[in-house]
Amino acid sequence: MALNLGGRNGSKRRVRRNAHLSPRERSIELTLTLATWTSVLALGAVFGELLLGALPAFYSINIIDFFSGTVWNPSHPVYPLYGILPLLVGTLMVSFGAALIAIPIGLGCTIWLAELAHPRLKAIFKPALEILAGIPSVIFGFFALVILSEWIAVMFDPVTKLNALNGAIMLAVMMIPIMVTVAEDAMHAVPDSLREASLALGATRWETIRHVVLPASLSGIVAAVVLGFGRAVGETMTVLMATGNASMLHFDLLRSVQTMTAAIAIDFGEVEFYSEHYHVLFLVGLTLFVITFIINLLADWVTRRYREEY
Amino acid sequence: MDRRAREVVYFTFFRACALIVMLSLVVLIGYIATGGLERLSLEFLTEMPRRANTEGGILPAIVGTFYLMLIVVTVTVPIGIMSAIYLVEYEQSSWMGRVFKLAVYNLAGVPSIVYGLLGLGIFVVYLGLGFSLMSAGLTLSIMTLPLMISASQEAISAVPGSVREASMALGATKWQTILHHVLPYALPGIFTGMILSVSRAAGETAPLMLTGVAMSLQRLPDGFFDSFMALPYHIYYMATQSSDLIATRPLQYAAALVLLLLVLGMNIIAIVLRKRYREKYKW
Numbered sequence A: 001m002a003l004n005l006g007g008r009n010g011s012k013r014r015v016r017r018n019a020h021l022s023p024r025e026r027s028i029e030l031t032l033t034l035a036t037w038t039s040v041l042a043l044g045a046v047f048g049e050l051l052l053g054a055l056p057a058f059y060s061i062n063i064i065d066f067f068s069g070t071v072w073n074p075s076h077p078v079y080p081l082y083g084i085l086p087l088l089v090g091t092l093m094v095s096f097g098a099a100l101i102a103i104p105i106g107l108g109c110t111i112w113l114a115e116l117a118h119p120r121l122k123a124i125f126k127p128a129l130e131i132l133a134g135i136p137s138v139i140f141g142f143f144a145l146v147i148l149s150e151w152i153a154v155m156f157d158p159v160t161k162l163n164a165l166n167g168a169i170m171l172a173v174m175m176i177p178i179m180v181t182v183a184e185d186a187m188h189a190v191p192d193s194l195r196e197a198s199l200a201l202g203a204t205r206w207e208t209i210r211h212v213v214l215p216a217s218l219s220g221i222v223a224a225v226v227l228g229f230g231r232a233v234g235e236t237m238t239v240l241m242a243t244g245n246a247s248m249l250h251f252d253l254l255r256s257v258q259t260m261t262a263a264i265a266i267d268f269g270e271v272e273f274y275s276e277h278y279h280v281l282f283l284v285g286l287t288l289f290v291i292t293f294i295i296n297l298l299a300d301w302v303t304r305r306y307r308e309e310y
Numbered sequence B: 001m002d003r004r005a006r007e008v009v010y011f012t013f014f015r016a017c018a019l020i021v022m023l024s025l026v027v028l029i030g031y032i033a034t035g036g037l038e039r040l041s042l043e044f045l046t047e048m049p050r051r052a053n054t055e056g057g058i059l060p061a062i063v064g065t066f067y068l069m070l071i072v073v074t075v076t077v078p079i080g081i082m083s084a085i086y087l088v089e090y091e092q093s094s095w096m097g098r099v100f101k102l103a104v105y106n107l108a109g110v111p112s113i114v115y116g117l118l119g120l121g122i123f124v125v126y127l128g129l130g131f132s133l134m135s136a137g138l139t140l141s142i143m144t145l146p147l148m149i150s151a152s153q154e155a156i157s158a159v160p161g162s163v164r165e166a167s168m169a170l171g172a173t174k175w176q177t178i179l180h181h182v183l184p185y186a187l188p189g190i191f192t193g194m195i196l197s198v199s200r201a202a203g204e205t206a207p208l209m210l211t212g213v214a215m216s217l218q219r220l221p222d223g224f225f226d227s228f229m230a231l232p233y234h235i236y237y238m239a240t241q242s243s244d245l246i247a248t249r250p251l252q253y254a255a256a257l258v259l260l261l262l263v264l265g266m267n268i269i270a271i272v273l274r275k276r277y278r279e280k281y282k283w
Helices: A009-014 A023-060 A063-068 A085-116 A121-134 A136-156 A164-188 A192-200 A206-215 A220-235 A236-240 A261-269 A276-307 B001-037 B041-047 B059-090 B094-108 B112-126 B131-155 B160-167 B174-203 B204-210 B231-240 B249-280
Strands: none
Touching: A023 B059, A023 B112, A023 B131, A085 A121, A085 A164, A085 A206, A085 A220, A085 A261, A085 A276, A085 B001, A085 B059, A121 A164, A121 B094, A121 B174, A121 B204, A121 B249, A136 A164, A136 B001, A136 B131, A136 B174, A136 B231, A136 B249, A164 A220, A164 A236, A164 B001, A206 A220, A206 B001, A220 A276, A220 B094, A220 B112, A220 B204, A236 A261, A236 B231, A261 A276, A261 B112, A261 B204, A261 B249, A276 B094, A276 B112, B001 B041, B001 B249, B041 B249, B059 B094, B059 B131, B059 B174, B059 B204, B059 B231, B059 B249, B112 B131, B112 B204, B131 B174, B131 B204, B160 B174, B160 B204, B174 B231, B204 B231, B231 B249
């Protein structure tokens, strides 16, 4: 840090750090520290709140049934069933579908942007990508609901008009800007000397990309994909509007599915406060939080590895 | 296949990918714009909704969204800037820095609907703010905090160390240095981050659904503890649950176009601002 004027020795610095500071300087530092703690507090609050809200569900329903149940029918008046599998499969189907579409297109786009694009085209494409990333998810959802579903109906003759494929395609469009931005950073970080060495040895530009640039930036690309996938898993409005919200367990991309996020968003409209259903929804939220948390840590871990390379 | 021919095939594929991405942006905006323009009018922006939103305008939704943005600006911006200053200029112990960075990073990845659950539990119920603008606004503020922090952090750490050293060498204290010599240079970058954070908040829907957004109101919110309409939720509601989905489609398009213009307008301002500022300060 540029302002570190204390001694070099860590333990000495700790003692002397504030010794020369006036009360005013010290109170400012304290205020700033408190402001920074807000983030830690917020993350703790998210986790604590989910845990607290979900806790009563641990007593009233069987947790093993919750994670292995194949029927999600919480509004049944006599025998409500809370099996998360239909929602989990719905989420994974839509997200993996989106990743399958977004990875080849996003990767191709990244290579074009990082290695081939003319600077002038690049100056147009990068802001355009940012604008695509800034479009609210409800607009994507609206587009999927009104227009994309019609196209899919014509092309694939699906079982239900709103289906998993509809959500997957729309999520892919949302994933691509995140993926490309992160992956392009990684490719940009590969030193030019590596490219020059490869070209000097007689490799074509494609061979250079394939055997030098891609392997060198692989962990960054993986991080980009994981990060994009994490966003897809947590996305609510797009899937809520695009996939039709029928919470049945199946693996057909052309049928309607309900994701975990959509179930929380919809069911909270009618749930009675502090009922069993209410607490189960918090448990679904907790499950979702844990999944995205793990995905994020994974992305962070991979990113840190590539940062160390150059 | 010949090496050169293979290269041509692959490069064509990459160009096609870039084209697809560009096209999807153009198609998306094009459809919303052409669909929305026919119904968009001054009356649509300035009138109250009538007959369960099937007639009239969307004024309460626009005003509600502006109120939300106002809350986000007043809460997120100061906390975000202070956190960024602390993280860049003060933070010295490595484990604390790791904790803060990890918190900010993970906060950015929390799904928006989970923020809704947080808002419901903490602001609506525990703090007793009820289903109100304040609950929703504070929820959105927490959600956009990581974006604000990382943008400000980037802007502050882009100011070269020599500026700080020169100031301190002349006898300025650390805070004087930050206030008078670091922040002025970082301000355009921080401002860009602010616009991006607020535009993110303006377009977010899911947290609102759990913190009290109303389906239809014939009046403007009466203070920060009143219920409210918001533009993105209005689009969702009209597109999926209004009494006549097909007949109100032009209204839905128009509302979507208004939101799109609002958010894209802010994004474009931010992008232009950042570009000009990068050209101005080349360290």
